[in-house]
Amino acid sequence: MNRRTFLKTGLAGAGAAALAPLIKVRTGSAATTGKRVVIVGIGGGLRLRESLGMAEGATMPNLLGTAPLISGFGTSAGAPKIAPEYAARMPALVLPAPRATPLYAQGTLITNLRYADGPPGHLQGHGCLLSGYYNKLENRADAHLPVPTVFELHRKAANAPATDAWYVSAIGGFYRALISSDHADYGPRFAGVYLQPPGVMQPLAPIIVSGKHTLNVTAPVVLPTIPSDPAEDQAAARLTAVLDGNTPPFTSDATVHLAADDNARIQAHLAEIYADPTYDKFFAQSFGIGLHKDPSGIDATGDTRTIYHAERVLARFRPSVMAITLLDVDTCHADFNGYLRNQQLADAAVAHLWDFIQADPELRATTTMLVLPEHGRHLVMNGNNPDSLGRSGIDHGLGDDGDRNVWMLALGPDIRPGNVVAPTGISQTGRGSGRYETIDVIMTAMHLLGHDAAMTSELTDFGARPGLVIPEVMR
């Protein structure tokens, strides 16, 4: 470093450090239309037959009720049909009593949605839910979408901070790359915040860093924590800013690097969770949904932990855009009974999320929630682990009608209530289905946020067919 560089970067560091307390955190909260959207992808792979058809009992009573919503499966579903030998060896589910009036009655349910194109794979399906683009994304850790995601579109249009756009996913790995695209005008600088609660919210982590190899728990229970000291956190951040003033920004890698104020807010959120000596903040027992734990209590599943922390993020950051990926029903490849049970858990957890939103006056007044499977599963079973009721695993990916026929539930102040529809005759160049499609749900979400024109423009420029706003959904 020469004298000039020192003066330039050193003073920049000094300036940054001095100004840090004065930099006002940009609050996101809907800088365009004042509205919020939560997109819940019930992955991975949920068929019409078991969900709307209730052919194996009413597995989603909170969202869809107990009477089949499509024809061909009778008029009364009854309880979920779990094979007795399976029920005997698995922990019981902890579920609240189903709500008296299912949520579909409060909103709009499209029963004939079509995931019309692209492989019915989880990464591709969720990539579509995050971009409105049917894609053939490769299953690679560095595979980014070629078109901007909903997070990037929102952040760029609204000049919003990253903490105004969250992707809360039950699954990690390649899904981390879905937070931003490769698009030259967007990319990591407009990425949202990716959070995988089952990975991050790990009670073992504070134990490991404590250095303790043996833990003796006695009453009252006080478990190892990472102590939280906000004043020290801020002091360290100010000194880090001094150093960072002398270092060029990260520019040559694909990793998302958020702004310092975004990261400070995220760190404070995580610090509160990791400083709890009861570990209840990793997954609060009061959430009331999960697996029964002997002798008492509730164990989280991947999906329930994900929804629990999505609620914590909504409460603290109040983002304009949130996308949620659930995945536990994918156990169906080799576990049909687990598939049914995980539908029950997903149903209860998503209903809990909706109730959480409704309990907050600001969120209730501004939030639309869109719930849909990312794709379905094959029409035929694969023979894996047959049970005493003659059922076995089911795969997905070949693209038959079981894979592609799905549904969508919309709820919120802008959504028409009591509306169960199966529109046909929908026309658009390149649309062979004549029905509303998965990409239309995402375009409708962007319409609510005021970004539908931008999404249409970007998809069209890329040569992709943009989704349509679904007028039947709107009030």
Place this chain on the structure above:
Amino acid sequence: MTRLLLLCALAAACTTTYDYDPTSVGDAEGGDRAPRSKSSSQFLRGVYADLLGRTPQTYDFTLQVNGVTQFTLPLDEQAQLVTVLDGIGDPLPMRNLLVNGLLHSTEVAIPDKASVADPAAYVRKQFTGLLGRDPNVYELQAFTDAWARDPAVNPRTVIRAIVASREYQSQ
């Protein structure tokens, strides 16, 4: 005579000339290399070495309730903590949190602020140990000023600040 013969020999040897294409060595003055961030496992192994003086290990963890062993399970420090770090898009907040935890662990001895007689020497030692260089004049002044006037700045804060820096976080 010997000198004359040597000069003649040198003159004869210098009839062949070679041309090379221009090449540059190192970066131009002021052309700083854009840093690339460490992967989660690179960061974790580095911070374990720097703060604990060892690599991440696998060991048997035992949980007891009122002194009675409930279970023992193998814990792989690196695998567990990399999963935590990879579960967030920008891992920096989680890295900062884990570093804070390590600095509170039973394996790390951090001096009390009052016991540090020479804050500048302490800051220099941390820069050298963690970044492999001395602080420049401005950095040293900023750190020691903060040490003197901010009660929240203590020996642990200095380490946390350096480890959180882009310089430490980059390859």
